[in-house]
Amino acid sequence: MGCTASSSKPPPGPVSLxxxxxxxxxxxxxxxxxxxxxKKGDPEQKWLAMKVMDKEEILKRDRxxxxxxxxxxxxxxxxxRLCNSxxxxxxxxxxxxxxxxxxxxxMRYQLEHTADKRPFSESRVRWYTAQLAVALDYIHSKRxxxxxxxxxxxxxxxKGWVKLSDFGISGILDxxxxxxxxxxxxxxxxxxxxxxxxxxxxxxxxFSLAVTVHEFLTMSRPFSESDMRQNAARMNEAPPGExxxxxxxxxxxxxxxxxxxVAVSPACVAFLKQMLSLRESERPTFEQMKGHAWFAxxxxxxxxxxxxxxxxxxxxxxAEFVPDITRMNANPDADIQEFFQGKEEVARLRVxxxxxxxxFAAYDFDYTKDEHVLLQSADFDFKQNLTVFDITKNPDAARxxxxxxxxxxxxxxxx
Numbered sequence: 001m002g003c004t005a006s007s008s009k010p011p012p013g014p015v016s017l018x019x020x021x022x023x024x025x026x027x028x029x030x031x032x033x034x035x036x037x038x039k040k041g042d043p044e045q046k047w048l049a050m051k052v053m054d055k056e057e058i059l060k061r062d063r064x065x066x067x068x069x070x071x072x073x074x075x076x077x078x079x080x081r082l083c084n085s086x087x088x089x090x091x092x093x094x095x096x097x098x099x100x101x102x103x104x105x106x107m108r109y110q111l112e113h114t115a116d117k118r119p120f121s122e123s124r125v126r127w128y129t130a131q132l133a134v135a136l137d138y139i140h141s142k143r144x145x146x147x148x149x150x151x152x153x154x155x156x157x158x159k160g161w162v163k164l165s166d167f168g169i170s171g172i173l174d175x176x177x178x179x180x181x182x183x184x185x186x187x188x189x190x191x192x193x194x195x196x197x198x199x200x201x202x203x204x205x206x207f208s209l210a211v212t213v214h215e216f217l218t219m220s221r222p223f224s225e226s227d228m229r230q231n232a233a234r235m236n237e238a239p240p241g242e243x244x245x246x247x248x249x250x251x252x253x254x255x256x257x258x259x260x261x262v263a264v265s266p267a268c269v270a271f272l273k274q275m276l277s278l279r280e281s282e283r284p285t286f287e288q289m290k291g292h293a294w295f296a297x298x299x300x301x302x303x304x305x306x307x308x309x310x311x312x313x314x315x316x317x318x319a320e321f322v323p324d325i326t327r328m329n330a331n332p333d334a335d336i337q338e339f340f341q342g343k344e345e346v347a348r349l350r351v352x353x354x355x356x357x358x359x360f361a362a363y364d365f366d367y368t369k370d371e372h373v374l375l376q377s378a379d380f381d382f383k384q385n386l387t388v389f390d391i392t393k394n395p396d397a398a399r400x401x402x403x404x405x406x407x408x409x410x411x412x413x414x415x
Contacts, residue, residue, distance in 0.1 A: 010040040015087045015366050017096065020050060026328065027105070030168075031057045031067070032094065036101055048086065049101040052094055055360065056350045064359050066168045071097060073167035075365055077142060080315050081135035083155060083165040088365040093349045095363055102163055104156025105329030110321075111151055111216065113329075118219075122264055123304050124320045125216045126294065128154075128162050130312045132209055135164040137286040140202045143173040149208035150188045151215060156329075160319025177201045186225040188212065191232035191278045203280035206289075210275030214251055217264055222249040222276060235278050249273065265304075267294040 010019045020037040027034040031053035038045055058067055074085035074097070087098040104110065107128075111120070120128075132154065139146060146153075146164065153166040171179040182198040184190075190207035192200045214222040231247060249272055251264050271294040277283050284292065290309050298304035311317045323329055352360075 008040050014364070015089050017089075017091065020048075020098070022050075023047065024328075026101070026103075029053065031061075031063070036103075037098070039098075047101045047103070048098050049083070051097040051099070053097070054094055054349055055090075055352050055356070056093070058095070059352060059356055059359075067095065068363070069170065070166070070168045071363060071365065073144060073170050074099065077139060077144065077167075079135060079138045081131050081138070081161075081163055083163045085365070086367045088363055090360055090363055092351045092357075095360065100157075100163065102155030102165075103158045103325040103329065104160065104323035106165075107151040107154040107156060107162065107212075107216070109329055110156060110323070111219065120216045121320065122217065122268055125213055126268070126304065126307060127312075127317075127320065128216065129209070129213050130295065130307055130309065131162050132164060132212075133206075133286060133289055134309075134312055136202070136205050136209065139164075139170075140173070140205070140286075143177075145171045145173055145179050145200075145202065146205050146208075147171055147179075147183050148185055148188075149205055150185055150212055154212070156323055158323065158325045160322040161315065173201060184208070187221050187228075189228075190280065191228055191235060192280055194229050194232040195236045201280070202285075203283040206275055206283055207280070210272055213275075214249065214272055217268070218251050220250055222251065222272070223247055231278055247276070247278065249276065265294070265298050267292070267296075267298060270294070 008021075019040055021040060023036040023038060025033055026036050026049065029051055033052050035050045035052060036047050037050045038047055053067065058064055071085070071088050074083075075088075078084050083100045083102065085097060085099040087096070089096050114120070132149070136146065136149075144167075146167065148166060148169050149164075153164065155163045155165050157163060169183040171181055171183070173179055178199050178201050180198050180200075182193050184193055184204075188208045188211045190200060190204035192198070192204060211221055214220070227247065249269070251272060252269055271289075271292050274282070274284055274292075275289075289295075295307040295309070297306045308317075
């Protein structure tokens, strides 16, 4: 897993694989692998992530629209709390997407590899929550709905800050702030996605964020997917004005997946109960969230200082936990497998037909040459550029059907 300096001049012509020095494999993606790279000629020697995707696999699984969906959202969006994209290019067999590298890995890995096998501290979780709320407020302002908030899609950088990633099943909000296509992950999706209309908006992202926050605090989701379906059905059948069913959260009883006590403040419990309301109109907006008592100074048992939203937006402050970037914060098998099988893997891939290649024709993007005034969702007709994903019509295209009902406890150690 060694590293090589990148001091050579980049070759002339459009950006291609020849413009990058590969440092190491850092993980596996849905259609290939993710590599750490340095762009040749970069005076800062900045490490970037290169997502390598096999065209053959994308075509086989009929995921061309999903790949373009992520690419287009990443072109449109740019924010410190997102994994921003810089280049998209291709060769005969593969697509390449170059973006910010998060050497801390994803938050699923971090949660399952805490040093003492315990959940994250409340202060640490509160800090992550604020960063993710800022990221969501930004994408919502662009009329983008993430629709897949979970630990797997939250990455940690080398300084311990978090970034939102994976826009493969994200959606565009209509002029009234709604989206109707049903996509998400079981156990994280908001109850309104289980209603007949599937109509949902920004509150659904905040619901999924709250599920993730609960998991960070207890290593367990607040309730099962089957409970969610049942209560969503009850709420849908309830007469207008009737209070929504109240679901008791595991965090309320100081409980986590390993039956260890979790010291969570009453303000935190109150925040989660609001965010996890079964009725979306009862969940706080971003501005209401900022004023919640959980982000103010806390007394015992946790004695937290007031959180500065200005510092969060500006990226100021020191993380409570900083990952060890000298080791791989991901599945260590990926680098070994690629070392021995990389060239053989490329050789066996089929070159798509001209008709199939035409489906990838508009994929390329160069942030340094293309317009720096990023596309605004209001001016970009995604319906003309993307196939809208609806899991009721294409179950294989959705990620919610593959998720497990509960999290399996990890037996691995680590930092």
